Amino acid sequence: MTSLMDKCAVTGIGETAYTKNSGKSVVALQMEASLKAIADAGLKPTDIDGVIPYGSLEVVAEEFITNLGLQDLRFSAVTPLGGASAVAAIQAAVSALVAGVANHVLIPIGRNGSSGERIGARAAAMPQFRTVGEYEMPSGNIAPPQLYAHMARRHMEMYGTTSRQLAEIAVTVRSNAILNDNAVMQKPMTIEDHQNSRMISDPLRLFDCCLESDGGAAVIISRAEQARDLAQRPIYIMGVAEGHPDSPSTITQRPDMTTLGTAKAAPRAFGMAGVSHKDIDVAEIYDCFTYIVMCQLEDLGFCKKGEGGDFVSNGRIALDGELPINTHGGLLSQSHIIGMNHVCELVKQLRGNAGKAQVANAEIGLVTGYGDMGDGAVAIMRN
Amino acid sequence: MSNTMPDTTYDKPMPPLNRDSKPFWDSLKDHAMRLQRCADCGKVRHYPRPVCDSCYSMEVDWMRASGRGKIHSWTITHHAFHPGFLGNLPLALVTVDLDEGVRICAQIRDLAPDQLRVGMPVRVDYEDATADLTLPVFRPA
Numbered sequence: 001m002t003s004l005m006d007k008c009a010v011t012g013i014g015e016t017a018y019t020k021n022s023g024k025s026v027v028a029l030q031m032e033a034s035l036k037a038i039a040d041a042g043l044k045p046t047d048i049d050g051v052i053p054y055g056s057l058e059v060v061a062e063e064f065i066t067n068l069g070l071q072d073l074r075f076s077a078v079t080p081l082g083g084a085s086a087v088a089a090i091q092a093a094v095s096a097l098v099a100g101v102a103n104h105v106l107i108p109i110g111r112n113g114s115s116g117e118r119i120g121a122r123a124a125a126m127p128q129f130r131t132v133g134e135y136e137m138p139s140g141n142i143a144p145p146q147l148y149a150h151m152a153r154r155h156m157e158m159y160g161t162t163s164r165q166l167a168e169i170a171v172t173v174r175s176n177a178i179l180n181d182n183a184v185m186q187k188p189m190t191i192e193d194h195q196n197s198r199m200i201s202d203p204l205r206l207f208d209c210c211l212e213s214d215g216g217a218a219v220i221i222s223r224a225e226q227a228r229d230l231a232q233r234p235i236y237i238m239g240v241a242e243g244h245p246d247s248p249s250t251i252t253q254r255p256d257m258t259t260l261g262t263a264k265a266a267p268r269a270f271g272m273a274g275v276s277h278k279d280i281d282v283a284e285i286y287d288c289f290t291y292i293v294m295c296q297l298e299d300l301g302f303c304k305k306g307e308g309g310d311f312v313s314n315g316r317i318a319l320d321g322e323l324p325i326n327t328h329g330g331l332l333s334q335s336h337i338i339g340m341n342h343v344c345e346l347v348k349q350l351r352g353n354a355g356k357a358q359v360a361n362a363e364i365g366l367v368t369g370y371g372d373m374g375d376g377a378v379a380i381m382r383n
Numbered sequence: 384m385s386n387t388m389p390d391t392t393y394d395k396p397m398p399p400l401n402r403d404s405k406p407f408w409d410s411l412k413d414h415a416m417r418l419q420r421c422a423d424c425g426k427v428r429h430y431p432r433p434v435c436d437s438c439y440s441m442e443v444d445w446m447r448a449s450g451r452g453k454i455h456s457w458t459i460t461h462h463a464f465h466p467g468f469l470g471n472l473p474l475a476l477v478t479v480d481l482d483e484g485v486r487i488c489a490q491i492r493d494l495a496p497d498q499l500r501v502g503m504p505v506r507v508d509y510e511d512a513t514a515d516l517t518l519p520v521f522r523p524a
């Protein structure tokens with residue numbers, strides 16, 4: 001079997017301003033981010049011949065033909081994994097590029113998650129939520145903070161995990177956001193602030209939950225031999241994988257509700273990359289909820305199942321810690337751009353231009369996506 | 384045309400019924416919960432669906448559930464994610480391991496949140512939400 005290791009690279013990234021009210025259409029946000037990514041790579045819009053739009057938004061691949069004047073779009077797909085879609089799309093892009101189907105694949109995401117329709121309303125309409133819609137929503141188990149609270153409570157009861165441990169994640173990620181001019185949340189947060197934030201769905205408090213945001217982000221993936229001739233230092237994709245948990249469409253029926261699809265993807269991504277956990281200099285972990293960050297760190301293998309609460313404590317995940325995470329402020333404090341902001345941040349870290357949150361000598365990093373009640377995706381990159 | 388007046392006062396989400404699940408919802412209306420079981424290999428499955436993932440048979444029968452189970456996990460919701468639940472906060476939702484080996488998520492009654500424990504025995508009960516919809520709830524066994 002052909003390995004995808006190092007065959008492709010991220011060649012361009014683009015981000016709009018992240019706000020609570022963009023005043024722009026979703027299509028406009030995606031085009032703005034895409035044009036920035038294309039310019040960043042040193043490409044022309046007409047060089048793009050593959051597009052993987054986000055499956056659950058209103059923008060389809062053909063919008064990019066119309067707006068960017070693409071002459072020969074040869075590859076389009078969607079990766080409907082909710083918040084894992086952006087990283088799963090990297091796997092789809094790399095597969096198509098290595099097979100020679102396309103040369104430069106654009107992966108755009110953009111949304112008005114704050115000023116437009118909120119996540120609860122969107123989720124109920126998604127086919128992945130049909131089962132929960134029939135059997136759980138009538139009883140009041142409706143939105144992700146509730147669905148995931150059952151997971152978090154089970155983890156706490158099985159392993160002694162505490163809300164203060166989840167607070168470590170929220171506080172760390174906020175302190176990173178404060179270093180980032182393009183992060184929505186700029187007010188410092190303490191453990192006590194987290195503990196005093198209102199309970200949403202026990203054990204998850206307001207500060208365990210991510211933002212709802214407006215903005216767009218996009219990346220371009222190209223084959224390595226072409227990447228070397230473009231404008232930026234190529235950021236090579238060493239390993240990439242997606243994983244779906246058992247009982248993917250309902251957490252209730254999942255044999256172990258404290259394990260995500262990430263646990264299936266991680267060994268494949270690390271195996272392809274040929275690196276171990278101690279080689280990872282920086283990790284951008286999909287953070288729709290603090291608990292989901294902790295659970296992914298376990299499923300990725302940074303610690304054993306049940307040890308996540310201890311792992312995130314004592315500064316280990318801080319900028320100067322053993323494993324700095326979410327150096328941009330994440331979904332919790334930068335912006336909820338469905339994890340494409342995580343991909344852009346990892347590329348910036350590995351290019352060495354992550355500003356005040358730059359991790360010294362970052363050479364190898366990891367980014368995850370998580371969504372749709374348990375889907376996981378993992379990419380490992382190097383400079 | 385329906386013979387009965389539609390219930391226009393019920394303001395919570397309604398299950399979009401389908402052919403695979405109708406016997407389950409009908410059994411709740413009868414206050415006698417039934418679960419889908421593979422007619423060939425006997426594996427009980429929930430939520431209802433057309434294929435047995437053990438033997439791939441599409442033949443099903445429906446067995447009367449014991450209604451007994453143990454708490455697997457829970458959440459106490461303090462925010463109304465649907466306006467229909469504004470008057471029901473906080474909402475105590477439990478995931479229950481039924482004795483038949485499948486789980487159900489439903490509200491729990493007659494138990495203070497700080498009394499909830501993993502493994503606590505519970506039994507199913509029924510609440511008629513409308514003339515056409517009955518929802519399961521749990522009570523301490």
Ligand SMILES: [Zn+2]
Nearest residue numbers: 421424435438
């Ligand atoms: Zn069977």
